[in-house]
Amino acid sequence: MTGVQRAAIVLLSLGEQQAAEVLKHMGAREVQKLGVAMTTLGEVGRDAVARVFDEFIEVLARPGGIGSGADDYVRAVLTQALGEERASSLIDRILAGRNTTGLDTLKWMDPRAIAELVRNEHPQIIAIVMAHLDGDQAAEVLKCLPERARVDVLLRLATLDGIPPHALNELNDVMARQFAGSQSIKSSSVGGVKVAANILNFMDSGQDEALLGAIGEVDSELGTRIRDLMFVFDNLADLDDRAVQAVLREISSEQLALALRGADARVREKITGNMSQRAAEILLEDMEARGPVRLAEVEAAQKDILGVVRRMADNGDIQIAAKAEVLI
Template identity: 30%
Template sequence: MLKVRTDHKSLNGLEKAACILLALGEERGSRLMERLEDDEIREVSYAMAGLGTISGKVVERLIRDFTERFAGTGELAGTFDTTERFLSKFMTGDRVSEIMADIRGPAGRTMWEKMSNVSEQVLATYLRNEHPQTIAVVLTKIRADHAARVLGLLPQNLVQMVVSRIIKMEAVPRDVLEDVEKTLRSEFMANYVRTLGHDSHAIMAEILNRTDKSLFDTIMEPLERRMPESAQRIKQLMFTFEDLTRMEPQALQALIRNCDTNVLALALKGLDDQMQMHFLTNMSERAGNLIRDEIELMGAVRAGDVEEARLSILRTAKQLAEEGEILISNRGDGANALVY
């Protein structure tokens, strides 16, 4: 025989919520439940499925407690400040800051609505480092007009891969979609809001780090005339391909080992002899000769392809720095100032 639960104190918060939704009946309870976020629906559903049998007295007690709690409340004022104080009662300061940053972030109830309100340049900068399949999922979930602008800012070779995956895409499994949402929330959205809120120069530097030289000049030349201090700050925060020559030999060698040979040869194409030699002398003699031969054999190449190869190597350098494998410095503060 199934045990009947007769003590309301034995129920946790989710179980109490599940009881009240069931007591409201399928029609009214489901209308209330559909207003919850997907992760909240999942948690309440788990609790509901595991409730077992609840005695009538417990149900009455829960409903009475629920109605009494709200009957005498009076006026309520929900603001950012009151929410932050409320969270501070049971969360650590870092966790509160993270949640509040997300709340104060781009407008939108769902993650995809929020993503649709992020600058297309910022979103494109982030996505170009992701797998084409992930990019395809994101672009199919945000607004079509926003997706079009983001797609136009991605490298051409990446665009073709993403378009191909969108065309072939079937229904995305729920668990895959949840993983993508979780990653966007924890790795992109929180960092985006935090950076935007504290140092707009840093996010501008990160964007310009990913642009080609023509767009960089188009943006920086008028900026240096109108806002010279901001332009200087952005330049100090940037990390360019030329800055790689100031890396310690061990760090540069580690970077070279993590780069595709063809990409590296394309990136070195057109560099002055001194900079090119700086890379070649940090390779084995055999590897250096292979790179030299590759550069000579490729002949004339598109400037855009060279720029994209250099950006690819910069992304690898930043990834290695984030993982603690190497140290890199920015151009404005000398060799001892670390970007990461």
């Protein structure tokens, strides 16, 4: 079981009131992941539940308690897992940016509501706000903004290297006052090319290319850098075999057959090469037997599979190619 699944079992065993008290202390993304895990867990045997609680109790019983030296622990774990360069920006956002209460409140809001809230703000302010959102949520916000504003915001976000702490403090205070409460912060590391690429990864097919084309007209080098960091369906061919096999266990054969209709030959070979001969034959037969399908259906299936890949990368279940570091 994954850590999220084990946590879901613990919460389901606590009872509604106690589980609700625990969830109050978690962020929006954590609550979302746990909610999905709890609703998709299925039936879990008594022995499995007992093992999960045995592990839980064992962790709680370790000397030193929880929270003592937690910052150093998180830094060490992430650096070992992702490497120093890839982990540094993530560590900064976790450890230094955790008190951005006003901005973090936005993570609980509907993307349309966020877009409405920042619609009349300066594009630089919108870029800073979007830099604090998760990639999929920021992409939905971008879709809701006026088309003329999208390129400007994304350009500013991609070139956003950092802002003075006092300026970020003021923005956070403004947001916090609107949602009852304010708190100062120390972090100023936000935005950048990777964040822009991550947001574009979640945009609908066609919208991402339109935005990239517009950015390329303004700054061709920046457009190329963003494109190089994006992870698209064809990049599945760059995953190692173990990662491909893990992804295949998470998607349906029907979904795969539809997605591969518009895939590069390298991707097809990578996928079928990590299946049994019989399973590969059945997949190819399904693809041939299926009649004409709309391009939109193929793109939707590919986007769903990419969503699975991103989720697994975020959970640490797989590591994706260097070009997709933005997703880790």
